[in-house]
Amino acid sequence: MAGETILKVNNLKTSFATKAGRVQAVRGISFEVRKGEVLGIVGESGSGKSVASLSILRVLPDNATLSADSIDFGGQDLARLPKKEFRKIRGARISMIFQDPMTSLNPLMTAGRQVEESLLEHCPQMGRQAARRKVLELFGRVRMPDAESRYRAYPHELSGGMRQRVMIAMALSCDPELLIADEPTTALDVTIQGQILLLLKELRGAADLSVIFITHDLGVVAGICDRVLVMYGGLVMEEGLTGELFSRPAHPYTLGLLASVPRLDQPKDKRLRPIAGSPPDMLAPPAGCPFFPRCEWARNVCIDGRPECARLSPTHKSMCWLLQPDAPGEGNPFRKAGGAYAG
């Protein structure tokens, strides 16, 4: 899993100018994606997870302002790449699938034709015949049953799962190095979600594809991601290998998320503990830790300053004052009796 880094995002900030003021959706996040890994980005609505991924592809509305120290993708800085150059990357070397394929597909064009169009856009030298063969091959790769007839079907004639397969086929048409999947299974039934997750896993294994998988569902994260970023209030709260994050969650927000969802494999009388309150207003996000108004361990230091990064292992980082060496031991959920959990 520890392949070379293919994408390195450095201090990305994205905001939107609105009538009410500037919505600071992403407020300085840094992360990297390695070859062949699935990086999960988890967070609630408004946490900035989708905006972060849209920023990488620079598909943002006109009122958006993006700044970053760098977004390094194979030696090119995506934050400063001219628009024309970017076209060669978007949809070809980095592609994206969305939550609702119905709104991303053209309702007036057959499924096969749409995939063909995107192929020809990036490889115009390929003839129609060859493109058609390639589309059918792609439909096979995404396990589309009855590919020939699905090629001629319009999006409304396909089920949600089939539409998402069409989107994935389109995303794979130019053999991308990175696939950004923004809640690709959220609108699907659990049984179909299972099928799509299985497909993504197979593709990752077969094509050495890296995936950024954006979701709010911790169950899906556990099933498919190698590493996870937990986002809240436009910032990364915690980052770690999936195993680390679930076995040793090291941020109060992560703890809260895990306690909010019932688990099938746990006794039913284990009580749900919701996180009180609601997410911060991104027009005027808190100066310190964005989670402090909802955190049961909040102290004065949390209000004033953003926490420093605490490293729990080479792969596991948390942004919480409770993990700093000078944090109180009393009532600290991250200190085991006697020894320090942090560091």
Next chain:
Amino acid sequence: MRADAAARNGGPARADAAARSGGPMRADAAVRDGGGPTRDGGNARAGDGPAMGDGPAMLEVRGLRQHFPVRKDGKKRFLKAVDGVDLEVRAGETFGLVGESGCGKSTLARSVIRIYEPTGGQVLVDGEDITHKPQKQLRPLRKKMQMIFQDPYSSLNSRMSVRDILMEPLIASHVGESAAQREEMAMRALARVGLMADAAGRYPHEFSGGQRQRVGIARALITRPKLVICDEAISALDVSIQAQVVNLLGEFQRELGLAYLFIAHDLSMVRYVSHRVGVMYLGRMAEVCGSEEIYANPLHPYTQALLESIPIPDPAVAAGARAARLEGEVPSPIDPPAGCHFHPRCPKAMSVCRQEEPAMREMGGDHCVRCHLYG
């Protein structure tokens, strides 16, 4: 458009709310939300409510059919969205209804409260047959049965203030003697769902999704109903907010002895909130039993497959399991497969399944299943 919506959500009301939850009221909010570890901010778990099955039946559905006429290839056909469903929800009980999209669970809810006119069978609310009652006579009964919808943004009138939204059902069902009294009831309902009094003068767009759903709950409960139908009431909310709303619904159930018909596709949440669970497939009930039983001992191959599809938030568990997955998709309800509707996807299908429709069988201990394996 999107940014606009964001701006709206992030409008002054939200800022206010955030400041409030960060301010001195915070402890208070935590207690109200059941977030504090010391407080019994429980939920609708089995055992918390009145003992199962001892209350009077608030909702009885017998052989309910909801067929919609459709045209297919120029011929008149029927889409059998609900095709002979029986169920019963008692006072103080939560009946969870699950199934994939297109299984008929939402149609069932709408037929039950007569948004649709049922094409067959019977619906009894609090012992009274409402299947064919004219809408006019149904009106006084409406306050007994209320519905909470998935998307409070589209189910709340955006041009009415929260005060008016809450007072409207009171006016419609002639509750309260004066406007002042109704307003007082609205304010009490608002406080009860954990919203501040100043929310009354605001409009739905000024609230976050979770707060809006609280308004939806207040509106549903203000007429003191006996039966509440929650149609994917928490599906659109963030997980941390879902738990708040579930706990709130549970509190109301214990306090008022409400009967909930809880429709959702999230099986982990359904098991958590329900006393009994029914699994629907293509318009028919496949299996009904106690909520612990259905997860510990699922009998129908469809139930088993559904349960296996649920992602478990634990990488250790997630890596091991997940072998058997359900192939294919739900067929069209216009041309359902002959025999057992599930047979084309069923890993255990036998020849009898292709020909004969299985009957619902009582397996003991209130566990019923519609499958030839148990014939």
